[in-house]
Amino acid sequence: MRLYGHHPSAWQRPSTTADQAFDPDVFLGFAQTCERGLFDAVFLADTHLTVYSGADVSPASMFEPLTLLSYLAARTERIGLIGTLSASFHDPYNAARSLASLDLLSRGRAGVNLVTSQSDAEARTHGIPALPGHDERYGRAAEFADVLLRLWDSYPRSAVRMDKDQGQFFDLDAFRPVDHDGEWFRVEGTNNIPQSPQGRPLLVQAGASSQGRDLAARYAEAIYGIGSTVEDAREYYDDIKARAVAFGRRPEDITVLPGVVTVIADTEAEARDRKRWLDSLKALPRQLEVLGGYIGMDCSALALDDPMPELPPLEDFAGPQGRYVMMQTLSKDDDGRQVSVGTMLERISAGGGHFTCVGTPSTVADELVRWFRAGAADGFNVNASTLPEGIEQFVDLVVPELKDRGVFRTAYDSTTIRGHFAQRLPAASVAS
Template sequence: MKRQVHLNLFIHSRGHHEAAWRHPSASPFLLTDFRYYKDLALKAENAFFDSIFLSDILALGSDIEHTPRAVLDPIPLMGSLAAITSKIGIIGTASTTYVEPYNLARQFASLDHLSNGRVAWNIVTTSSAEAATNYSDNPQAGIEERYGRADEFMTVVNSLWDSWAEDAVLDDRLNGQYTLPGRIQPINHHGNFYDVNGPLTVPRGPQGRPVHVQAGSSEPGRAFAAKHGEAIFTAVLEKSAAQDFYRDIKSRVISQGRSPDQCVIMPGLSPVIASTEAQAHQYVRELDELGNIDTGLKRLSVAFGGIDLSHIDLDRILVPDDFPDPETLQGGVSRPKLIVDLIRNEQPTLRQLLSKLSGARGHYTFAGTAEQVADLMEDWINDKAADGFNLMPPVLPEMFDIFIAEVIPLLQQRGIFRTHYEGVTLRDHYGLMYPDSQFK
């Protein structure tokens, strides 16, 4: 059997191009309107996607005047989407820095029951410095501390999810026995950051534990991904970077004593698809013209810890020294690193860099025909650059509709994408094992 493509739909704004929300073909719904999410989730399910993904931010950001940031809290949105779908996986983001592990374990165990085993948790440590100011975390904890806390957080939540045996609930109404004795145990965790006795209030979910998704690519981020990640998202700007990432993560996963196929790697892909390459490039030009330079500048500044860019002429060629060394940043490290690498390799002007980043915030963008997109995906899968893709349509729903109508049938004809759901849970879709509880 040919290597199969896994597909996730990343729902973001009205599309992943910075200006998508203004595009005439973008959704007419407000981003707070459930119909927007329902429509996309059902389309993804009818096209047999593995999953949909909901991101989260914990601070508004300074670009709200020109950028929609009306992001609903993913937890209730996941519950609502679980109720109107029946097959597709639903990934929601939550922070190990600003949530208590007991709360998170309860929420995701509950969602796993409500969805019949279709949820995943995107584990983030929250790199945003503004978020720290909303959670009494002042000054913001550094990257090493955030990942250290996240590691202990994982020990706690995994133990809580394992604190009920699969068969703990007897529900024997005749004899008045609700649970079996000894099949629910405390966890008695006492660590550097957390003291949690347990057990959880919620019985073990259908997947045992929700699927663990991760998307940090810095050194501590990769170490964490190799230990805990079962599906990994990443941003790359070229195929060779995707191959390097793939090789690195798979070998780290093996070093952790895990099987490499138990960690599905999905780089972002943001394709503009049209009948001809020329039409696709024209669509990109129209989108770029709707963009806002000041917003792009603000975002770039924030990515590098709030640096001043006002002295750089928009048409001057950039050099790496225009920016601080990414390794010295306490927020996200991997995205700034990717930007500095791009400057070193391609020597763009500031204007060209902003245009490149406006496409999908540093993820891989592509403009061409459906055939070319299918070729690209097949090539990346065969050349070990990816196990699947985090599809980031530049305009929603238009570019997603075209992807479903034109690219999905090509992938199916080539025998590299499913024509129906074979399994029931998200673990089934991704080919992931079910974790054993402590009682096995």
């Protein structure tokens, strides 16, 4: 859920204002629209930087996610609330109690997207000269996730006994204290926030590297997947499910949600025109600069008719690997030849490589169903190209089409985010 929409030029539309950036009720409106559309959850990305990639790009959020989600929790009833938190910068105990508190006050609707962060500039805001290497970051994140889950389970609801006759508020035997001494963290004690009605927050992850996929397959209950094409998305889906099984889990214990960016209009031609107009708001030199950042090359001298340069193998790329995988796919046509730079820019303009669905409500619904039935997705992380109208169009026009096709709920049948995602707790973690 971005402030003005997922398209990087969405903020440049005539209808947007700077005041929206300071108003939590703008985000509340998005969340209430999604709840009206029976979405599982809203999701807030995060960065610790004021300016992340350039002065022409609006931030993912103007608020710290957990604080804003607490505000949204008080004004919504059923929709899940997922915020992003970095294992590279947070302490697991503080993270555990903050998230458990959000989960408790929302009555079991909290989730967390656990990330490792990608920017040395973010690290410096925390007094760290640079981020650790990729393997170290994921090693820390795995230990962080393990401690986080154990802390959430350490204070079951049954520990609150409140025996007035015996004068005993707590059943001390019900607590499950953590005694962890690992490479990154030393944690001893019990979380001081009790479990919510759903037991503990839903753990979400996004990973494309082998370490990232393993982290998700071992700990996560949902993963924001990658895939620019249905074939790539299906390969990713199958790999994540197989890794989950290798960690002793069931395939259905992790929900795979590829990102989809939508541009919706009454006709196909109008939808394409709308996307072209949004694309045109960003000057060509800046588009080439963004492309260069995605692929780790200087693209400033490229012309629109030039073929895309060959991209090195994934293991030779030091930047964010999920996006780079999508760049590799989109830089080639179906016949394996390099596409033109102009075609590449058109493909990545709205979603940065994510699956971009441009069309009528019916054709957008058809494409989502095609991915779902092809085994490429359990659901989708919907990113409207413009807000608020993009998500309103999806709720009012696409959701009814999905209901007609029998692939979307007609009412909430759960009060918790875990229930929405049909995820169960391990037996040892079930709240009582």
